Amino acid sequence: MLSEKTVLIGITGGIAAYKICELIRMFKRHNANVRVICTPNAMNFVTKLTLQNLSQNEVGIEEFEIPDFKPEHISYADEADIMVIAPATANTVAKIANGICDNLLTSVVSAFKKPVIIAPAMNCNMWENPIIQENIQKLYKHGYEIVEPEAGFLACGYNGTGRLASLDKIFDKTVEILNSKKKLAGKKIVITAGGTIEDIDPVRYISNYSSGKMGLALADEAHKLGAETILITTKDVQKSYKIIKVKSASEMQTAVENEFNNADCVIMAAAVADYRVKNHSEQKIKKTDSDTITLELVKNPDILKELCAKKTTQIVVGFCAESENLIENAKEKIQKKGCDYLIANDISRKDIGFSSDYNEVIILDKNGGQKRLEKASKNEIARQILEVIYE
Ligand code: CTP
Secondary structure, three states: OOOOOEEEEEEOOOHHHHHHHHHHHHHHHOOOEEEEEEOHHHHHOOOHHHHHHHHOOOEEOOOOOOOOOOOHHHHHHHHOOEEEEEEEOHHHHHHHHOOOOOOHHHHHHHHOOOOEEEEEOOOHHHHHOHHHHHHHHHHHHOOOEEOOOEEEEOOOOOEEEEEOOOHHHHHHHHHHHHHHOOOOOOOEEEEEEOEOOEEEEOOEEEOOOOOOHHHHHHHHHHHHOOOEEEEEEOOOOOOOOEEEEOOOHHHHHHHHHHHHOOOOEEEEOOEOOOEEEOOOOOOOOOOOOOOOOOOOEEEOOOHHHHHHHHOOOOEEEEEEEEOOOHHHHHHHHHHHHOOOEEEEEEOOOOOOOOOOOEEEEEEEEOOOOEEEEEEEEHHHHHHHHHHHHOO
């Protein structure tokens, strides 16, 4: 299954390091070439001899160890198809998130241009620490694959979330990425993200709380799967795929329409303002003696509905943000808009949706089908949405 693939395993200094011996065997059983590098602290938990015997390769620990014409960290990074860091301690997670390269493993990961899977494992209080969570989110943002730790009895005696994810999960994720990396090659996917901004005057505007994270996650995942990805967003982002920055609903509509004709799929994850100010002022509106002020609003075009009306071969996907009666409203909306899929999410919940890094959605299709995606990171939800669309 994995012949001709090289899996680079990075082991850091956590008690779960001993489990990685079995992970190496799993990859070897599937004919992968396995390279192993460890942080010096990992050697407190496993021996070099064990890892060498299991991987049938030299194990790298210290930098500048093996004399070579190419710096060692670059050789490791060039050779492998995927890197799996397991267990990843809070310390190594923090170093990677902040670009620190003070040992062989962190130097290799910083030079690694192919997919990297990180499976953290630590005490539950450490896992919940907001600084550590911030580092994890930063890794997600930069496209790292995280196999999050599981809840259960921890080696330190605590009960909580922090235990290394099961080896099956880490193995399956690796195989999935190696085998499905380019599933969307040749497809052009256009995604919108963020809340539109409708000017009132040069200093004030109407907008909404959309963070743009769900659309960004969809674009990241589509890009990883090999699609020609275009993200039309109201937020500032820099990516290796095409970003078109827009502000208002009308700018967003122009940008989407310019990309629509030769697109294979359009996903409208943006929170488009339904109304804009009728005559927005070129000058700052001054305060008057009156206690009230009236703004006249006019309806914005419904971008999604208009795309659905003129689509030919394109798959058009809408989002549906509801604070009540999620399913009923979503069923009505998919009919009204005429889209192929509608992703419904409940914005009344604080733990998912707007601004959160997590989501839980129900995918409705035009034939009346429904599929619930359980709470997961927005990147994981994005991956599953793309899987449903391109099943
Ligand atoms: N949408 C759009 N143009 C608009 C409003 C919404 O393209 N002017 C798209 C959104 O990007 C989303 C879908 O329509 O994919 C549903 O958006 P939502 O805000 O849930 O619904 P609305 O149509 O705005 O209806 P309501 O606000 O009444 O729920």
